Amino acid sequence: MSLIEVENLVVRYPVARGIVGTLARRPRRTVHAVDGVSFSLRPGEILALVGESGCGKTTTAQTLLRLVEPEAGSIRFEGRDVTQLSVRELRPLRRRMQLIYQDPYESLDPRLRVRQTVEEPLLVHRAGGSREERARRVRETLERVELVPAELFLDRFPHELSGGQRQRVAIAASLVLEPRLLVADEPVSMLDVSVRAGILRLLDGLRDGGLGILMITHDLSTAARFSDRIAVMYLGRIVEEGPASEVVRNPQHPYTRALLSVVPKRDPRERMRPQILRGEPPDAVRIPPGCRFHPRCPLAIDACRAQDPPLERPAAATNGSHVAACILA
Amino acid sequence: MSLLEARELNVWFDLEGGGTLHAVQGVSFALEEGERLGLVGESGCGKTTTALALLGLLPSSAEVAGEVRFHGEDVLAGGEESVRPHRWTDVAMVFQGAMNSFNPVRTVESQIVEALELHAVAEGAVARARAGKLLESVGIPADRARRFPHEFSGGMRQRAAIAMALACEPSVLVADEPTTALDVMVQAQILELLDGLCRDFGLALVLVTHDLPVVAQLCDRAAVMYAGEIVEEGPVERLYHSPRHPYTRLLFAATPDLADDGAPVASIPGAPPRLDRPLVGCPFRPRCDRAFGRCAEERPLLRRVDGSRAACHLNDVPA
Numbered sequence: 001m002s003l004i005e006v007e008n009l010v011v012r013y014p015v016a017r018g019i020v021g022t023l024a025r026r027p028r029r030t031v032h033a034v035d036g037v038s039f040s041l042r043p044g045e046i047l048a049l050v051g052e053s054g055c056g057k058t059t060t061a062q063t064l065l066r067l068v069e070p071e072a073g074s075i076r077f078e079g080r081d082v083t084q085l086s087v088r089e090l091r092p093l094r095r096r097m098q099l100i101y102q103d104p105y106e107s108l109d110p111r112l113r114v115r116q117t118v119e120e121p122l123l124v125h126r127a128g129g130s131r132e133e134r135a136r137r138v139r140e141t142l143e144r145v146e147l148v149p150a151e152l153f154l155d156r157f158p159h160e161l162s163g164g165q166r167q168r169v170a171i172a173a174s175l176v177l178e179p180r181l182l183v184a185d186e187p188v189s190m191l192d193v194s195v196r197a198g199i200l201r202l203l204d205g206l207r208d209g210g211l212g213i214l215m216i217t218h219d220l221s222t223a224a225r226f227s228d229r230i231a232v233m234y235l236g237r238i239v240e241e242g243p244a245s246e247v248v249r250n251p252q253h254p255y256t257r258a259l260l261s262v263v264p265k266r267d268p269r270e271r272m273r274p275q276i277l278r279g280e281p282p283d284a285v286r287i288p289p290g291c292r293f294h295p296r297c298p299l300a301i302d303a304c305r306a307q308d309p310p311l312e313r314p315a316a317a318t319n320g321s322h323v324a325a326c327i328l329a
Numbered sequence: 330m331s332l333l334e335a336r337e338l339n340v341w342f343d344l345e346g347g348g349t350l351h352a353v354q355g356v357s358f359a360l361e362e363g364e365r366l367g368l369v370g371e372s373g374c375g376k377t378t379t380a381l382a383l384l385g386l387l388p389s390s391a392e393v394a395g396e397v398r399f400h401g402e403d404v405l406a407g408g409e410e411s412v413r414p415h416r417w418t419d420v421a422m423v424f425q426g427a428m429n430s431f432n433p434v435r436t437v438e439s440q441i442v443e444a445l446e447l448h449a450v451a452e453g454a455v456a457r458a459r460a461g462k463l464l465e466s467v468g469i470p471a472d473r474a475r476r477f478p479h480e481f482s483g484g485m486r487q488r489a490a491i492a493m494a495l496a497c498e499p500s501v502l503v504a505d506e507p508t509t510a511l512d513v514m515v516q517a518q519i520l521e522l523l524d525g526l527c528r529d530f531g532l533a534l535v536l537v538t539h540d541l542p543v544v545a546q547l548c549d550r551a552a553v554m555y556a557g558e559i560v561e562e563g564p565v566e567r568l569y570h571s572p573r574h575p576y577t578r579l580l581f582a583a584t585p586d587l588a589d590d591g592a593p594v595a596s597i598p599g600a601p602p603r604l605d606r607p608l609v610g611c612p613f614r615p616r617c618d619r620a621f622g623r624c625a626e627e628r629p630l631l632r633r634v635d636g637s638r639a640a641c642h643l644n645d646v647p648a
Contacts, residue, residue, distance in 0.1 A: 052512040162600050192371040193539060197583050198596035218512060221542075221585040225594050248587055262517035264542035266586045268565040272546060276517050280482050 002040040002076070003181055003212040004064065004097075009037040009073035011059050015285060031284045033059040034070070035236035038311075043180065046203065046213040048223035048244070050259075051233035052281060057216045060233070061183045064214070065097055066090060078180065095125050098174035102186040104166035108158040115154040118142065118172045127177060141176045145169070145202060164195030171202065182206065185216045200226045220263050224248045229321075232256045235292045236284055238311065242322030252314040252324040254297050291326070299328055330401045331359035332533055333383070333420065333501050338395035340378050340387060350605045352378045354557035355395075357631070360501065365527055365534040367544030367565070369580075370554035373601060377425065379554070380503050380537045384422050385412030399501075417448055421499035425506045425537075427490035431478035437489045438464065438474040444496045459496075467492040467522060484515035488522065495526070502526070505537040520547055541584050545569060553577050556601050556612035563637025573639035575617050611642070619643060 011034040017026055034056045041047045049057040062068040064075055066082060075082040077093060085093070101107040108117055118138045122128030128137060142150040145168040158166055167187065174182060184203065188196040204226060207213055217223050223230050224244055231241040232255065240253040251257045261275040277296045282288060288295050294304040307327055314322065314329035340353035353375045360366050368376045381387050383397055385405055396403045404415050424430070432440060441460040445451045451459050464474045467488040478486055487507060494502060504523065508516040524547060526532050536548055544551045545565050552562040553576065561574040572578040576597075585594045599616040602608060611617070614624040623642050631640040 052514060164596075193541070193580060194371055194583050194597035196596065197585070197594045198598075200594070201596070219585075220513065221587050224587050225585040225589065245589070259513060260587065262513055263587050264520075264540070264546045265588070266542050266545055266581055266584055267569055268545040269570075270588075274517050274521070276521060277514055280484060280515065 001042075001079070003043045003045075003078065004214075005040040005074075005076040006060075006064070007038045007074045007076075009034050009060065009063060009075065010071045011056070011063055011068055012071050029285050032236050032287055033284055034063065035284075035287065037073075037233075037236070037238055039231055039238060039241065041181070041212045041214055043212050044207055044210045045229065046207050046215055046227040047229045047231060048215045048217055048227035049231050049233060050217055050220055050223050052218065054281060054284065055233040056236040056284070057233050058185055061099070061185055061214060061216050064181075064183060065094070065099055067099075091125075095121075095127065095177045096179050097181040097183065098177065098179040100167075100171055100174055100182060100184040100187050103190045104163060104170050105158075105190065107170050108166055110158050112157075113154065114142070114147075114156050114158075114161075114169050117158075117169055118176050121173055121177050125177060137176055138172075141172045142169075144175060144206075145172045146198075147172070162195070163191045164198055167191060167199050168202070171199075175206070180210075180212060182211055182213045183216070184213060186218070187215065188222065189217070189219065196222075220248075220259060232259065235281055235287055237292060237325065239293065239326070240324040241311065242317070243319050246317070246319045246322050250316065250318055250322075252316060252322070252329040253293075253326045254299050254328075255293050256324070258298075301328070303327055331398070332362045332364075332400065333360040333535075334358070334396075334398040335379070335383065336396040336398065338379065338382055338397065339393070340375070340382055341392040343390055343392075344605060348605045352391075352557055352604060353382065354604075354608075356552075356554075356557075356559055358552050358559065358562060360533050360535065362500070363527065363531045363533055364550070365536065365548040367548035367551035368535060368537045368554060369539065369541055369544050369551055371539055371601070373604075374554040375557040375604075376537045376554050377505055380422065380505055380535065383503060383535070384416050384420055385409065386416075386422070417494075417499060418497040419499055420501040420503065421494040421497065422503040423490050423494045423505065423507055425509070427493075428483060428486035428510075431486065431489070433478055436475045436477055437469075437481065437486075441489070441493055441496060444493055448497050450497055463492040463495060464489065466495070466526075468518075482515075483511055484518055487511065487515075487519055491519075491522065491526075495532075500531070501533045501535065503535040503537065506539070507536070508543065509538070509540070516543075523547065541581060542586070553580065556608065557604055558612070558640065559631055559638070560613065560641070561637060561639040562631070563639075567635075567637050571635075573634045573637050573644055574613075574641045575619050575643070576613050577639075579616075579618070611640075 012030040015029040051057050063070050122134050128134035139150045147153045147168050188199050227244045230244045230247040231238045234255050240256045258275045258277050290305040291309055294300040309325045309327045311323040311325045314324045336357050338356040342350045356379050370376045397405045399415050404412050438460050442456045445456040461471050461474055508519050527534055551565050552559045555576050561577045568577055579597045597616050602612050610626055611624040611629050614620045629640040629642050631638050634644045
């Protein structure tokens with residue numbers, strides 16, 4: 001069974017009109033940040049949501065935790081529709097879905113010792129039991145994130161830790177509540193290359209332990225090496241989704257192909273044939289009609305301007321769960 | 330004679346609580362006409378400080394020793410007086426985050442015109458025409474030039490920042506993390522631009538970055554920095570295919586690539602040493618997977634090893 005199942009999620013934000021706009025009664029405009037997104041995530045799976053800034057990947061993640069209210073669609077977490085729950089009903093669920101932020105320099109309270117940071121969620125959710133019980137859980141969780149021996153870290157402040165250690169503390173603070181779903185928003189992009197792999201392998205290990213992880217990233221190489229499935233977003237929609245290796249080796253959407261083609265390779269001898277798209281994605285206030293990618297698509301034909309293609313299994317797919325939203329695929 | 334050369338460059342900073350940070354420790358490299366050199370390393374390795382030293386742009390609190398030679402002339406020898414004629418006209422720099430340092434209340438064109446007038450390159454209408462040409466050379470059409478910075482996307486602002494650095498037609502461009510905050514497609518556009526500028530105008534490039542794949546694709550050579558020094562320097566192919574310093578090898582191995590070559594992406598345990606106390610032995614030894622006795626006692630020197638330079642005792646051990 002799926003851990004989380006998202007169907008036709010829509011999130012819109014009103015655009016501020018300003019005083020002049022309001023007085024002139026200009027029409028209200030909205031940003032279609034997420035415009036019909038569907039996906040599911042199983043326990044023990046890492047799904048990478050990739051795309052350029054503004055594609056709606058972070059909004060999607062925040063909506064899952066209801067930090068942002070969706071306008072339409074459903075989010076079923078362990079079978080219950082999160083969007084229909086009251087704040088009160090939501091609270092016990094929140095313990096089971098946790099968020100890891102991008103910047104471990106900002107997400108940790110500088111005044112709290114590691115011990116306090118990791119214990120705090122237990123206190124907030126009244127989940128820790130006795131003082132001894134809490135101390136035991138804090139210690140165990142630090143060991144889970146490989147901050148060992150825990151004694152060495154318990155009384156330190158964030159500024160006494162390296163970037164990688166801070167991110168581990170942040171992960172520990174999420175794990176201490178024993179969540180089933182972890183949403184990791186660019187978990188390594190602020191870290192040095194030499195420590196990134198350690199954090200990613202830690203997430204990998206948690207996945208093996210049955211956790212479902214939604215990883216938001218703009219880095220396709222990371223997604224390729226550390227996720228089970230990749231969903232590529234463009235202008236508020238998933239345009240391609242499938243097993244990571246299939247999406248990387250056999251991309252079917254022209255946008256995915258272009259994105260993959262511009263990822264710099266480590267090996268200087270490997271010839272790159274970058275297929276550079278001109279301009280930047282149009283803003284989500286004015287979504288192009290038909291296929292939303294057609295104005296930048298190198299392959300667009302007339303039909304692309306009229307038809308909004310659904311996510312379907314492409315003819316050239318070599319895997320049953322590979323889908324792409326392109327009439328030419 | 331090289332176009333630009335750093336010789337035994339050392340930089341110290343006085344720390345607030347007392348003590349001295351030895352940020353750059355004996356860095357030497359040469360850059361030839363039209364060549365592209367990547368200065369790579371992780372945060373705190375001294376790459377940005379080295380870059381700033383090349384232009385004599387370090388704060389007065391920094392103590393600098395060593396030479397920076399432009400066409401053989403030691404430009405740091407006479408302090409600010411001897412650097413100023415070369416800064417921007419011969420060696421220019423795009424600072425990290427430059428795309429976000431435009432004055433928000435003035436048009437992009439007027440800020441470039443100001444740079445041109447300040448350096449007495451051109452004035453008035455001539456300067457405006459030149460600013461337009463400069464912006465066009467970085468891919469910003471003339472009709473966009475008179476817009477404000479906030480009307481530009483991140484990629485466009487980075488292009489404008491590059492145009493600004495090129496105002497005095499330098500022969501060397503030092504770019505500090507020019508694509509770091511950008512999306513991968515915009516990064517590709519900027520890399521394509523830098524590549525074109527080097528090719529079309531014979532510009533030499535010093536690319537300061539933590540991103541090895543970007544260096545691998547754009548640069549001819551790279552200098553890998555660790556704990557304030559260059560630990561390996563050579564053609565990028567050599568660094569990737571036959572690294573002569575364990576840090577280079579491990580750094581590549583820690584960098585994920587789209588293609589799965591079967592090898593695990595592995596982090597490097599430990600952290601770089603503190604630079605506010607003297608280093609004994611090899612600075613990388615505590616993190617090195619091949620350290621041996623001598624590494625703890627003797628600091629390895631950067632020496633020539635088939636076509637590269639590397640600072641590692643392993644290169645003295647017969648294979």
